[in-house]
Amino acid sequence: MHPSASQIVGLYERHAEAWDRERGKALFEQSWIDRFRALVRPGGALLDIGCGSGEPIARYLIEQGHTVTGVDASPSMIEACRARFPDHAWLVADMRSLALDRRFDGLIAWDSFFHLSHDDQRGMFPVFAAHAAEGAALMFTSGPAHGEAIGSFEGEALYHASLAPDAYVALLSENGFDVVAHVVEDQTCGGHTVWLAKARGMTRKEKAAG
Template sequence: MMKPLVLGKKYDKIAQWWHDRHHDSTYGVEPFQRAISYAAKGGKAMDVGCGAGGRFVRILQSNGFQITGLDVSQEMVRLAALNHPDETFLHQDICSWETADRYDFIVAWDSIFHLPLDMQRPVVTKLCQLLADDGVVIYTFGNDAGAHESEWLGDSFYYSSIGIADNVGILLENGLTLMHLELDQYPEKHVYVIAKKQSRLAV
């Protein structure tokens, strides 16, 4: 298990590299655009593990969203604020962060798979609960259940997942409808899911 503070320090070291590599990349854009297509135009959006901002923030802006980004890396948050001065970026841990706001769109792309294994269920549940009625969430996770550490860019990073069945189960338990699920980088075990919260008026 890797504490979020430790993870944040690791990402501080590579923040500029990450910014330069991903600011204008197309990685994840097609799934993200698919998720946007299920959402209403405008409203509040939250980006969990926002990194230095870039492509996803720009797409949200072009669709009329007001964005709040969270990241455990202070340097990532600094870069995101420089890139997108009209949006809000917070140096926060989604495990402990609380808000009274509800969001019309939530993205957690390649971020919550760094959480401690025992925080997967609570955090996915939190994302569901932070959605407004008719809100859409897109996030990524690993196909296999369990936890491991891998070497990347000369450092060790922790990853965990509760797998496909448990992730889908949490979404359904919280009143969300599954819109799309894809093992999008096969044979890598990378999954993304899109789900929509049913309006109370439609129940």
């Protein structure tokens, strides 16, 4: 594992203002966000994992009538979210140890989950499951194949990693999700590799046992 894998939180905290400025406010992801929303009940509660400064994705979700809870390990990013959207919940938290003791109608980890190491990514699927209501939508971005990629931001190494597609399919299935859509390096969405899944509903037997 590249040493930059352990430095992601510090990098984003040091350069939060630059990231917010350079991220821009254009929602090039809207087609995927709308596919995600189509799986969520109108006004459903959403969990934005690695929410950054809340723009443009959380802003769009809020404008569409959703209640958003955002989590990010950068205090500066969360401070920006609280200033922009004070009526929603914004928490400083490491996604790897997230335990909110509530479930959401939709979970999104756009351009955040893929900064985790391979082992930490595997460990996120039980976290997703623990926060997903019955039938919840889950969307995240990954790389196209198993490996690591080291980018650069503000002159510092920026870590990314991905599991193989079949590993994601298996982890989703093991944790109660079915794949709805998956596109590798979608050229209509800036070359992002996107996963959209849906939590399975419980059987009558499981509901009775619960």
